[in-house]
Amino acid sequence: MGVALARAAQWTAAGSGTGRLEITPLNEALLNQIIKFAEDFSTKHPQEAAFVFREPLEWKTQLDSSVFKEGYEVKEAVVQSEARSKDGQPLLILSASTLKVRSFDQLSRLLQIAVEKQLKEVQACLEANRDPIVKILGPEYGTVEGEDTSILHLFDKVKKDSGLETELKMKILLLLHQLDLQLLNSSLKQISQDVRLNPAAVNNEVNLLKNFSGKGEDTVLESLEYTSDYMFSNGCRAPPWRQVHGEICYLVIKPHDTDPLSITCSTAGVFLNGGKDIDYERKSELYKDIVTFLRERSPRFVENMAKQVFSGQSQSLRDFTEKDAYEKSSLVGRKSSKERLKPRIDWKNTGKTSSSLEDVGESSSETDEDEKPLRRQESSTDISPEYWGIQKLTKYVKGGDPTATVIALCSMRDYNLSQETCQQAIVDTGCLEVLINLLDTEEIKCQAGSLKILKEISQNMMIRHAVADLGGLEVMVKILDSPDIDLKCLAAETIANVARFKRARKTVRQHGGIKRLVGLLESVSVGPSYQGKETEAARCGALALWSCSKSTKTKKAIRKAGGIPLLARWLKCSEANILIPVVGTLQECASEPSYRLAIRTEGMVEYLVKNLSSEHEELQRHCASAIFKCAEDEETRDLVRKYEGLQPLSVLLDNSENKELLAAVTGAIWKCAISRENVLKFQEYRAVEALVALLTDQPKEVLINVIGALGECCQNEPENRGTVRRCGGIAPLVRLLTATDQALLVNVNKAVGACAMEPESMAIIDSLDGVRLIWSLLKNPHPDVQASAAWALCPCIENAKNSGDMVRSLVGGLELIVNLLKSKDREVVTSVCAAIANIAKDAENLAVMTDHGVVPLLSKLANTNDNKLRRHLAEAVAHCCMWGNNKVAFGETKIVAPLIRYLRSKDPLVHRATAQALYQLSEDASNCVIMHENAVVKLLLPMVGSTDDTLQEAAAGCIANIRRLALATEKAKYG
Numbered sequence: 002m003g004v005a006l007a008r009a010a011q012w013t014a015a016g017s018g019t020g021r022l023e024i025t026p027l028n029e030a031l032l033n034q035i036i037k038f039a040e041d042f043s044t045k046h047p048q049e050a051a052f053v054f055r056e057p058l059e060w061k062t063q064l065d066s067s068v069f070k071e072g073y074e075v076k077e078a079v080v081q082s083e084a085r086s087k088d089g090q091p092l093l094i095l096s097a098s099t100l101k102v103r104s105f106d107q108l109s110r111l112l113q114i115a116v117e118k119q120l121k122e123v124q125a126c127l128e129a130n131r132d133p134i135v136k137i138l139g140p141e142y143g144t145v146e147g148e149d150t151s152i153l154h155l156f157d158k159v160k161k162d163s164g165l166e167t168e169l170k171m172k173i174l175l176l177l178h179q180l181d182l183q184l185l186n187s188s189l190k191q192i193s194q195d196v197r198l199n200p201a202a203v204n205n206e207v208n209l210l211k212n213f214s215g216k217g218e219d220t221v222l223e224s225l226e227y228t229s230d231y232m233f234s235n236g237c238r239a240p241p242w243r244q245v246h247g248e249i250c251y252l253v254i255k256p257h258d259t260d261p262l263s264i265t266c267s268t269a270g271v272f273l274n275g276g277k278d279i280d281y282e283r284k285s286e287l288y289k290d291i292v293t294f295l296r297e298r299s300p301r302f303v304e305n306m307a308k309q310v311f312s313g314q315s316q317s318l319r320d321f322t323e324k325d326a327y328e329k330s331s332l333v334g335r336k337s338s339k340e341r342l343k344p345r346i347d348w349k350n351t352g353k354t355s356s357s358l359e360d361v362g363e364s365s366s367e368t369d370e371d372e373k374p375l376r377r378q379e380s381s382t383d384i385s386p387e388y389w390g391i392q393k394l395t396k397y398v399k400g401g402d403p404t405a406t407v408i409a410l411c412s413m414r415d416y417n418l419s420q421e422t423c424q425q426a427i428v429d430t431g432c433l434e435v436l437i438n439l440l441d442t443e444e445i446k447c448q449a450g451s452l453k454i455l456k457e458i459s460q461n462m463m464i465r466h467a468v469a470d471l472g473g474l475e476v477m478v479k480i481l482d483s484p485d486i487d488l489k490c491l492a493a494e495t496i497a498n499v500a501r502f503k504r505a506r507k508t509v510r511q512h513g514g515i516k517r518l519v520g521l522l523e524s525v526s527v528g529p530s531y532q533g534k535e536t537e538a539a540r541c542g543a544l545a546l547w548s549c550s551k552s553t554k555t556k557k558a559i560r561k562a563g564g565i566p567l568l569a570r571w572l573k574c575s576e577a578n579i580l581i582p583v584v585g586t587l588q589e590c591a592s593e594p595s596y597r598l599a600i601r602t603e604g605m606v607e608y609l610v611k612n613l614s615s616e617h618e619e620l621q622r623h624c625a626s627a628i629f630k631c632a633e634d635e636e637t638r639d640l641v642r643k644y645e646g647l648q649p650l651s652v653l654l655d656n657s658e659n660k661e662l663l664a665a666v667t668g669a670i671w672k673c674a675i676s677r678e679n680v681l682k683f684q685e686y687r688a689v690e691a692l693v694a695l696l697t698d699q700p701k702e703v704l705i706n707v708i709g710a711l712g713e714c715c716q717n718e719p720e721n722r723g724t725v726r727r728c729g730g731i732a733p734l735v736r737l738l739t740a741t742d743q744a745l746l747v748n749v750n751k752a753v754g755a756c757a758m759e760p761e762s763m764a765i766i767d768s769l770d771g772v773r774l775i776w777s778l779l780k781n782p783h784p785d786v787q788a789s790a791a792w793a794l795c796p797c798i799e800n801a802k803n804s805g806d807m808v809r810s811l812v813g814g815l816e817l818i819v820n821l822l823k824s825k826d827r828e829v830v831t832s833v834c835a836a837i838a839n840i841a842k843d844a845e846n847l848a849v850m851t852d853h854g855v856v857p858l859l860s861k862l863a864n865t866n867d868n869k870l871r872r873h874l875a876e877a878v879a880h881c882c883m884w885g886n887n888k889v890a891f892g893e894t895k896i897v898a899p900l901i902r903y904l905r906s907k908d909p910l911v912h913r914a915t916a917q918a919l920y921q922l923s924e925d926a927s928n929c930v931i932m933h934e935n936a937v938v939k940l941l942l943p944m945v946g947s948t949d950d951t952l953q954e955a956a957a958g959c960i961a962n963i964r965r966l967a968l969a970t971e972k973a974k975y976g
Contacts, residue, residue: 022124027245029120031184035127036112036119038180043109049173050106053086056136057094057101058108060129063121066095068114082107134177138170188241200236200249203266206291207252213305221305222295223255228263243281252291256299264294387416391426399435403444410450418457427458433467440476445485452477452491459498468499474508481517486534493521493541500548509549515558518542518549522567536579539571543582550589559586560595569603577617584612584623591630600627601637610646613653618662621653625665629706632672641669642679651686660700667695667706674713681718689714689721693730701742708734708748715755722759731756731765738774746778747789754793763800772797772807776814784826791821791832798839805843815840815849822858827870830862834873841880851884860894868908875903875914882921892928901932904940909949916944916955923962933963 022028043050069080080095093107102108115122134142214222228251229238238250247268254262265274270287271294274280288294295302397409416423427433439451458464480492500506521542549555571583590596612624631637653666673679695707714721737749756762778790798804821833841847862874882888903915922928944956
């Protein structure tokens with residue numbers, strides 16, 4: 002609110018004292034934190050909230066006098082608070098749109114009154130009161146430029162004063178200081194996400210140069226020091242409000258032969274700044290690194306660098322200098338060291354992307370494409386004719402009149418712009434910046450010519466980043482408002498190429514690009530026939546939306562802009578070139594539940610199914626992928642069956658060459674197979690046999706889906722277990738139990754467990770050592786794998802011959818599974834309870850588990866409202882009661898009363914398992930007493946009349962045991 006907002010926020014005229022706060026995401030987040038602080042101040046700090054400011058905070062308000070009600074006096078549009086200072090002055094006055102506030106209490110009340118205008122009011126207040134601490138506490142609490150601004154320093158300034166008022170001021174100062182730190186940390190976190198800094202490279206270079214600096218004739222520098230010793234968590238030493246501009250740190254360098262040099266190191270490069278007091282303005286050209294900068298400024302530095310290298314004193318310095326020499330001799334280095342640094346394009350490292358090149362993601366689910374960019378031949382010394390040709394044309398593009406520029410652009414397009422040599426020439430000659438500048442002209446032909454080239458070369462990943470760095474996306478978004486439809490199409494298609502990484506997508510969204518792109522989908526006609534330009538505009542708009550839709554926030558923006566019904570309308574057309582980006586966008590967005598609902602309710606499932614039979618494999622793939630995501634919902638699974646989509650999905654399993662298509666199709670089959678009605682259809686189309694054939698020699702993405710589909714088919718229809726066995730599917734499934742991928746293992750466990758329900762299949766699983774492999778997966782660190790393994794063990798134990806011996810043969814297996822009851826994951830403990838219930842049917846195994854403490858561990862899980870856990874826990878308790886003194890032990894660990902509460906559940910399976918557990922526990926007299934005290938008979942009596950024989954018998958048996966104890970007690974009492 003003091004130092005932090007003034008410096009961390011982004012102002013339109015920073016430092017002038019009259020600037021306005023830009024409404025950026027960073028500023029909005031900071032303002033919201035200030036609002037929360039002020040709103041809560043009265044309740045959290047009532048004494049400090051009553052403190053009267055030295056001077057009122059004064060600003061022009063948008064609030065009307067009519068909003069002030071209780072606690073305020075309103076006379077002829079003048080508002081005064083009833084609350085007053087000791088001298089009788091109102092603590093809030095509103096007159097002629099000027100608002101004056103003199104306490105935090107009134108600020109809190111004002112923000113509650115403002116409601117929808119909170120942000121605007123706080124913005125106006127801070128713009129009008131650039132140093133609010135001075136007005137609140139007095140000038141002695143302010144800071145002077147160049148003076149220590151620490152909280153301890155401010156305390157020292159006023160420590161000579163004493164009294165309650167000074168103590169109160171100190172408390173308020175501390176609270177405001179805490180807010181300052183919070184705002185600085187928030188801004189730093191946001192900046193770290195939005196600005197791609199690489200402090201590590203700067204730090205390495207500084208350390209290297211420091212090693213060879215100091216007094217003496219042969220040192221490369223006299224001294225080199227950071228201006229600040231404080232390093233932020235992201236490695237930068239520049240303050241957060243300068244990190245916004247990409248600045249990393251500031252150095253003062255003293256060469257042997259020049260005056261001291263004050264430089265700025267930033268993501269754009271190294272440059273001379275305004276001097277010791279850090280005038281941030283750039284005073285020189287940009288240089289790629291500190292060494293290059295110093296080479297131009299200090300002949301002595303160059304001379305001593307050579308001495309250090311050739312005397313062999315430093316291998317690292319030698320490497321650095323040789324690398325520099327290599328760059329100068331290479332193709333990309335054939336320019337003077339004074340030439341402007343190109344924006345983050347490193348042609349020798351295009352095979353990998355530094356983490357500093359990518360922004361932090363907008364959402365946890367968002368992933369960037371990981372394409373392999375073109376690589377140049379490092380050893381090439383010959384410059385191709387294409388390179389020189391483009392270099393010559395660049396002169397005309399840069400310096401010609403509009404006609405000459407257009408001719409040069411047309412001539413440039415005659416080259417193969419997909420070749421690296423041509424792309425490299427455009428970057429090296431500075432043509433890329435010129436192309437982007439041409440977008441901001443009013444010459445439509447120049448704009449179009451530039452976009453046609455940018456559209457081609459932006460297929461290259463490094464150029465995409467450069468276009469974004471140079472502000473090209475912002476200009477392209479503006480062009481989407483052009484009346485020229487061809488120009489809009491070119492802009493949209495270029496955006497589609499550039500917006501393949503997170504920061505670019507964010508830029509498009511924040512500059513209003515999504516609404517404009519959705520606008521390109523609007524069409525006059527609806528139906529199979531469209532006008533050519535309408536179709537092209539929609540195609541380009543859909544392409545751009547497809548690229549942008551990888552971001553969760555963009556998906557919401559598309560929906561908000563009305564994109565869903567427009568995508569639905571274009572889905573009905575028959576032209577594949579527009580259907581592909583439309584369906585591509587839909588399948589990206591289908592990860593959001595709101596889109597899945599819309600796809601179902603807008604009637605899109607029918608057309609997704611229809612296009613599964615298209616001649617275009619890419620369209621088939623995106624349709625299958627959309628169904629894959631949407632079929633999470635039962636209604637969509639039913640619609641796919643209704644529109645006869647299960648057969649074309651089954652047919653597409655034969656296309657095993659196209660792995661991307663196969664992954665999408667098998668994914669759609671997997672999710673559709675969750676419904677038993679669909680499984681019966683897949684049986685009819687012999688999909689299970691085709692899926693088994695895909696269990697070998699397939700990429701991981703296909704295998705996960707194939708096994709997921711087989712698991713569902715076998716679980717939902719017993720006949721399919723035999724089909725998998727007869728087709729030889731058990732062995733490859735068991736082999737995959739040794740895989741490492743988490744999602745694959747979860748599906749394999751489920752599929753093997755489903756097959757194990759058939760005794761013949763179980764015999765094969767056992768012979769292949771499958772049970773041991775599943776058991777070993779209980780040690781896997783991922784809870785999902787542990788749970789799926791425990792569930793798979795249940796049918797294995799139930800259907801194996803001599804299952805007791807089989808379990809005992811697993812050394813340490815029983816201890817392992819009992820210890821999993823300590824897991825914090827609910828699904829893990831539920832599945833383990835189910836497995837223990839099966840294992841405990843063997844007395845010897847139960848005895849071992851008892852020794853490992855199964856009774857107290859089960860008892861600790863009893864206080865739960867989860868019906869699934871309740872059911873399996875009760876089953877485990879019922880079976881564990883069969884050994885030794887376990888019935889008594891369960892009572893002592895206080896499990897009886899929680900179990901009785903399970904009888905109030907509405908789940909009949911919980912009733913059945915609980916009644917069985919209580920029946921076993923009622924064999925102990927102490928447990929019967931607890932049951933009687935908790936009115937268990939009243940709950941069990943209705944269950945005696947159940948149609949479920951097991952429940953009926955368990956309920957009746959438990960009541961009989963309680964009754965027998967009561968009669969025995971009565972008989973003993975009365976003789």
